[in-house]
Amino acid sequence: MSRANRKKTSKKPARPKKTKEQKVMQAKEKAIYERNRIALAYMELAKDKTFQKLEEDYKLDLVKEVLAIGDEVASWVVAEYGTNDPRKIAAQLGVKVFGEDSTDKKKKTPSEYRKEKKEIVVYRDFHEKLLREVRSTELSENLLKFVVAHELFHHLEINRIGEVYKRYKFLAWRLGPYAKEKNIRGLSDVAAQAFTLSLLELDISPQVFDYLTYILYTNP
Numbered sequence: 241m242s243r244a245n246r247k248k249t250s251k252k253p254a255r256p257k258k259t260k261e262q263k264v265m266q267a268k269e270k271a272i273y274e275r276n277r278i279a280l281a282y283m284e285l286a287k288d289k290t291f292q293k294l295e296e297d298y299k300l301d302l303v304k305e306v307l308a309i310g311d312e313v314a315s316w317v318v319a320e321y322g323t324n325d326p327r328k329i330a331a332q333l334g335v336k337v338f339g340e341d342s343t344d345k346k347k348k349t350p351s352e353y354r355k356e357k358k359e360i361v362v363y364r365d366f367h368e369k370l371l372r373e374v375r376s377t378e379l380s381e382n383l384l385k386f387v388v389a390h391e392l393f394h395h396l397e398i399n400r401i402g403e404v405y406k407r408y409k410f411l412a413w414r415l416g417p418y419a420k421e422k423n424i425r426g427l428s429d430v431a432a433q434a435f436t437l438s439l440l441e442l443d444i445s446p447q448v449f450d451y452l453t454y455i456l457y458t459n460p
């Protein structure tokens with residue numbers, strides 16, 4: 241059968257083709273997504289003295305590499321556990337997730353992974369305050385998933401893949417035969433953010449971007 245014939249007899253409806261504009265839009269959104277992810281990573285690392293001293297080109301390569309680790313872990317986790325719901329994955333891993341009021345008011349953190357007990361604690365008071373201040377239904381629905389996914393990554397780091405920040409060592413100084421190496425702890429959080437966004441398929445819309453900046457980098 242010739243190609244032309246097969247085409248004629250085939251009754252299968254063709255998948256609607258994306259218009260050129262749609263393709264351009266998609267590429268644009270992807271570029272914005274990537275740019276926002278990188279911007280968030282830089283914010284995460286901004287205060288780290290070791291990171292500050294790196295060359296600009298290297299900083300970018302490093303950030304991209306670490307973001308890719310988070311993406312990769314998200315894709316195998318979904319394949320392995322058959323869900324992208326962080327609470328269901330946590331349950332399958334035997335990680336307890338629960339809410340608690342933070343006793344230390346100075347500790348401005350929305351959640352915590354306690355490695356000794358393999359628990360994820362979500363601080364209720366922090367979240368209530370946030371939800372009052374950041375009004376967005378998109379976010380309130382995702383808030384819990386977001387923090388659980390982040391801590392879940394830390395659990396996977398410790399129990400499965402090894403702590404990401406420990407993969408990278410940087411020379412802090414050298415003096416004759418003496419050299420001191422340092423780590424950049426924030427790299428683990430950069431990977432955790434990539435994991436979270438990738439797992440939840442969260443688009444970093446400007447609203448989500450503002451929110452992330454708010455919870456991660458300001459002290460409400």
Ligand SMILES: [Zn+2]
Binds near residue numbers: 390432
């Ligand atoms: Zn973290």
